[in-house]
Amino acid sequence: MARIPLEERRRLLIAATLTVIERDGIAGATARRIVQQADMPLGALHYAFENVEDLLAAAADAVTDNERLAAERGLAEGGAAPDLTDLLVAGMERYVDLLKARPGHELAFLELMLHSSRARLDAPPAPGRYEASYEVVAALLAQAADAAGAAWTRPVRELARHTVSTLDGITTTWLADHDDAAALATARFHAHALTALTTPA
Amino acid sequence: MARIPLEERRRLLIAATLTVIERDGIAGATARRIVQQADMPLGALHYAFENVEDLLAAAADAVTDNERLAAERGLAEGGAAPDLTDLLVAGMERYVDLLKARPGHELAFLELMLHSSRARLDAPPAPGRYEASYEVVAALLAQAADAAGAAWTRPVRELARHTVSTLDGITTTWLADHDDAAALATARFHAHALTALTTPA
DNA sequence: CCGGGCATTGGACGTTTGTCCAAGTTGATC
DNA sequence: GATCAACTTGGACAAACGTCCAATGCCCGG
Secondary structure (H helix, E strand, O other): OOOOHHHHHHHHHHHHHHHHHHHHHHHOOOOOHHHHOOOHHHHHHHHOOOOOOHHHHHHHHHHHHHHHHHHHOOOOOOOOOOOOHHHHHHHHHHHHHHHHHHHHHHHHHHHHHHHHHHHOOOOOOOOOOOOOHHHHHHHHHHHHHHHOOEEEEOOOHHHHHHHHHHHHHHHHHHHHHHOOHHHHHHHHHHHHHHHOOOOOO | OOOOHHHHHHHHHHHHHHHHHHOEEEEEHHHHHHHHHOHHHHHHHHHOOOOOHHHHHHHHHHHHHHHHHHHHHOOHHHHHOOOOOEEEEEEHHHHHHHHHOOHHHHHHHHHHHHHHHHOOOOOOOOOOOOOHHHHHHHHHHHHHHHHHHHHEEHHHHHHHHHHHHOOOOHHHHHHHHHHHHHHHHHHHHHHHHHHHOOOOO
């Protein structure tokens, strides 16, 4: 009978949920499978969360709050190319590599996001779902332009949303056709489209 | 006891499935709800399809084969603007309008596509899932360039994939943040990116 | 007009689902 | 060391699930 603080138990359950969804899809994310993955008894779930739907919502928030941001931050690592286009192309290509390496991971993100977005279809004005993503990507774009000695001709926040949208599109399209080369081409196309919106600083 | 040819019954069940998913999500697409929507007895489903999963797969194919193509074709209707950028911007904006008008519809498409793509994650090379979409959009792009007296500097087939990817991204991102103005801005950004790849013919 | 095969259907089957609860255990506080 | 709230847990519950089948109805080729 492991005694675990409530908050920590919630964290563990959310992590287990993400693992299950990556493996079995959101349709396979049942209460029993989640607690088995977390190595907990069934009752533990309803002690930590009101119901399964609440757990899924918490998992969706965790994805946009943490998991996804970590991946996005990783896109900028490494290369210190002086050319802005090269920088952006490299970042985009890195995302495609990440997608190919763990397709179930990205698929899980999308499944969770769509699932939670359905609940609020005819509902309140969206909360800050993708907000954190936009800000992380905006910081990356600003930093890239800086490193290359260029300046954006549009607000980075706006460009960040375009970029996030682009990454989502690359993901769904690749999941549909599994065409690696085409995904890279699409990634490069968007990278070039972005650099068209800069001027030498 | 309505006597219906097997093929027609399959069509009706697929249509009912899409209606149910648009309303209740893919999680709500159960055998009983689908046959109720189709006004059929429960047994009819397993006479027309091997199992529910097969019906969902058939529905996913129907979407990419018919439903979605009709929508895409509609993007070119109406405006006979001589300027290519205007044409593309108009088409993109029309898609955003369509998305706002029937969000559950586009959401259903994505849910079905992700669901069926999971089944083939570690599976055979993708079949022609998005293929039909690419060709329809490629035809639209060719026609638009023609009307505007311009020529693409890249194969239209490649640009068509970029466009489909873009539309998917616009959809998921809007579903996440419900930001109408931002969705339009993203749409216009991509329209401009496309026109950058033309030269006067 | 009648027989044989296809189509139809309601009900039943065993599983799995989410949720709940009462009994038991732990660890900090007085 | 007694007390009490917080935590844990296994089992029970009804409801919904996918699948199957025997019985019935219909239509058409002969």
